Amino acid sequence: MIVGGLGIGLVGIIIAGFSSIFALSAVGLFLIPVGIITSYNLTYIFITEIVEEGKRQTYKILVASLFSVGALTNVLWFLMIPTMK
Numbered sequence: 001m002i003v004g005g006l007g008i009g010l011v012g013i014i015i016a017g018f019s020s021i022f023a024l025s026a027v028g029l030f031l032i033p034v035g036i037i038t039s040y041n042l043t044y045i046f047i048t049e050i051v052e053e054g055k056r057q058t059y060k061i062l063v064a065s066l067f068s069v070g071a072l073t074n075v076l077w078f079l080m081i082p083t084m085k
Helices: 002-018 022-050 053-080
Strands: none
Touching: 002 022, 022 053
16 A cells, blocks of 8 residues: 555656646646655554554654655755746
8 A cells, every 4th residue: 555655646746747738737736645645654654553662753753754854845945946936
């Protein structure tokens, strides 16, 4: 299911990147976060269930911080590319 979520996100990226119709681009932009967030949540749940209690909190912090770095990267891309404003 994790790989399926990444696959859905990848299909969304391909659709959004190569479509010339607005409605098709909207579908692609909808599929991207659906697939990526699904994959992220399943990975988070998998790590918290499989890792022993002593290391669980460390892995939770690591996964959550990687998500935060990705969100910050999106904001920085928005500020660095002048045509997006």
